[in-house]
Amino acid sequence: MFLEIGGEGTLSGPPSGYVATLAKNYSALLISVEHRYYGQSMPTATVTADDLKLLTVEQALADLAAFTDYYKMTVPQANSAWFVFGGSYPGALASWYRHAYPEHSKGSLSSSGVVNCIVDYSGFDTQVAAATGNDCANNIRRVQSAFENTIQSSPAGFSSALSLFQCEKDMSHEDFYYMIADSWSMMVQYNSKTMLCSALDAGISDQSTDEQVMALFSDLSNDYWGKDFCAQGFCKYLIIVFHAFVYIFSCLKLATFYSM
Amino acid sequence: MSHHVFSFLFILLDNTKALGDPTRWDVNSRSWRWQTCYQVSYFNTAPPGGSLRALSVNLEYHLRQCASIFGQVMYPSSTAMNSEYGGAFPAAERVFYSDFSDDPWQRASVTAQVGSAQPYAYSVCEDCGHCSDFHTPSDNDPQPIKASRAEFEKYLNLWLNQ
Numbered sequence: 001m002f003l004e005i006g007g008e009g010t011l012s013g014p015p016s017g018y019v020a021t022l023a024k025n026y027s028a029l030l031i032s033v034e035h036r037y038y039g040q041s042m043p044t045a046t047v048t049a050d051d052l053k054l055l056t057v058e059q060a061l062a063d064l065a066a067f068t069d070y071y072k073m074t075v076p077q078a079n080s081a082w083f084v085f086g087g088s089y090p091g092a093l094a095s096w097y098r099h100a101y102p103e104h105s106k107g108s109l110s111s112s113g114v115v116n117c118i119v120d121y122s123g124f125d126t127q128v129a130a131a132t133g134n135d136c137a138n139n140i141r142r143v144q145s146a147f148e149n150t151i152q153s154s155p156a157g158f159s160s161a162l163s164l165f166q167c168e169k170d171m172s173h174e175d176f177y178y179m180i181a182d183s184w185s186m187m188v189q190y191n192s193k194t195m196l197c198s199a200l201d202a203g204i205s206d207q208s209t210d211e212q213v214m215a216l217f218s219d220l221s222n223d224y225w226g227k228d229f230c231a232q233g234f235c236k237y238l239i240i241v242f243h244a245f246v247y248i249f250s251c252l253k254l255a256t257f258y259s260m
Numbered sequence: 261m262s263h264h265v266f267s268f269l270f271i272l273l274d275n276t277k278a279l280g281d282p283t284r285w286d287v288n289s290r291s292w293r294w295q296t297c298y299q300v301s302y303f304n305t306a307p308p309g310g311s312l313r314a315l316s317v318n319l320e321y322h323l324r325q326c327a328s329i330f331g332q333v334m335y336p337s338s339t340a341m342n343s344e345y346g347g348a349f350p351a352a353e354r355v356f357y358s359d360f361s362d363d364p365w366q367r368a369s370v371t372a373q374v375g376s377a378q379p380y381a382y383s384v385c386e387d388c389g390h391c392s393d394f395h396t397p398s399d400n401d402p403q404p405i406k407a408s409r410a411e412f413e414k415y416l417n418l419w420l421n422q
Contacts, residue, residue, distance in 0.1 A: 008288060008291065008292040008295065009288050010288060016396070017394050017395050017396050018393060018394050018395060018396060018397060018409065019394070020396075021396055021397055022413075022416075037287075037291040037294075038287075038288050038291055038292075039288070042287065047285075047287055047290050047291065047294075049294075049330040049331065049332055052291065052294040052298070052330075055291060055294055055295060055298070056295075056298070056299060057295075057299060057300065057341065081420050083416065083419070083420060087390075087391035087394045088365065088390060088391060089300070091369075091391070092300075094355065095345070095350045095352050095355045095357070096345045096350075096352070097352075098352035098353060098354060098355050099344075099345055099346070099350065099351045099352040102352070102353065106354065106419045106420050106422065107354035107355065107356070107415065107416070107419035107420075108352075108354070108355050108356070109355075109356050109358070109412055109416075110355050110356065110357045110358070110369075111358045111391045111393055111394050112358070112359055112360065112363055112365055112366070112369060112390050112391045113357060113369055113370075114300075114302060114365055114368040114369055115345065115346070115347065115348065115350050115357075115368070115369060115370060116342065116347045116348040116367075116368045116369065116370075117299070117300050117301050117302065117336070117338035117341040117342055117347065117368075118301060118302060118338065118367075118368050119301040119303060119319065119335075119336055119338050120303065120305050120318075120319045121301070121302050121303055121304055121305060121367075121368060122304075122305045122306060122307035122308070122311075123307075123364075123367030123368065124302075124304045124305075124364040124365065124367070124368075125304065125305070125306060125307050125311055125312050125313055125364070126307045126310065126367070127363070127364040127365075127366060127367055128312055128364050129310055129312055131361060131362045131364070137310075137312060140312045141312055144312060144313060144314060148314055173314075173316065174314070174316050174317055174321045177313060177314035177316065177317050178304075178313070178317050178321075180313075181304070181312060181313035181314070181317065182304075184312070185304075185312075185364055188362055188364060188389065189362070189363060189364050189365070189389045189390045190389050190390065191362065191387040191388065191389040191392070192387065192389075193362050193386070193387055193389075194386060194387050
């Protein structure tokens with residue numbers, strides 16, 4: 001029995017990618033369980049803070065154990081060895097589950113498992129700089145400073161920055177800064193470091209103006225992520241970011257992408 | 261306490277009112293936001309030195325968002341999480357960890373082999389990002405990814421037979 005742990009998104013279909021390949025090779029029955037409070041697994045009609053009290057890691061782990069017990073009772077083939085898989089947040093769950101319910105599985109694979117809950121996680125930004133290297137990181141800093149100079153200079157400067165990404169007008173400066181940082185960071189995260197660094201290297205020189213640097217990066221971002229990355233306003237932006245977080249955390253979707 | 265007072269002020273002053281309106285949220289995003297604000301955190305912030313992003317993207321910014329979205333002061337229980345599950349030194353056994361050199365999340369994962377019952381493969385290769393071993397295996401995969409999977413499968417076989 002191979003169990004792939006669902007993460008912070010809707011389960012859109014059966015597991016694919018490496019885990020599916022392995023399941024075939026091992027003649028395993030492959031199942032995936034959607035995480036509570038995502039997709040169709042909504043226990044409440046609304047999602048106020050009160051409704052969300054039972055959205056915790058402990059409850060999610062208990063769901064996996066309860067599902068395993070239930071499945072064993074109802075499906076005869078399920079009474080064999082269970083092995084657990086997860087990537088990113090589900091990768092962390094794949095480790096935590098082994099601690100909380102060690103008898104429910106033989107072991108697990110934690111791919112890019114974020115087991116360390118760091119509140120002030122500046123290591124994310126530091127790692128993007130380390131992975132890209134000095135020259136590329138300095139070009140990224142040049143992009144940031146071009147936007148920061150322009151945004152701090154005047155309200156008109158902020159408006160022009162917003163319109164480059166077709167953002168809504170009620171975004172805060174910090175939200176905008178977070179959005180552009182996420183754009184370059186996720187290119188690195190999703191195997192496109194070489195593309196990002198080559199484009200910046202080709203397009204930025206000592207003579208480049210802030211306007212040129214901003215245009216270069218917004219074109220790159222709009223091409224790579226689509227023009228709606230920021231377009232529908234801050235809430236929509238958060239949706240995309242946290243869906244990107246979902247991509248981050250849902251390697252299944254990536255696996256589907258790669259297999260095409 | 262002063263921290264709480266400030267956070268309440270931020271709720272009142274935050275100009276991004278849409279944040280507090282559940283109907284403008286995708287349900288999955290809101291659930292994930294709850295998990296980060298309530299328990300698991302992982303807030304991407306500007307490092308004090310050498311930051312790529314604006315320095316104003318700091319912890320206070322993220323906590324302010326939690327307060328705006330859920331209408332209450334929140335601080336994630338990450339310390340309790342890490343003491344229960346071990347953080348970077350997980351308390352579990354028979355877990356195989358894989359991380360990849362271009363993945364910005366690797367510093368929130370394990371960063372070294374935890375013990376004989378928790379092996380670790382760190383793949384160093386260009387454009388090897390998040391969960392690089394999880395995509396469908398291909399002959400064109402970088403050698404470190406192939407090696408990471410092969411190492412994992414050794415433990416898969418071992419543990420399945422224990």
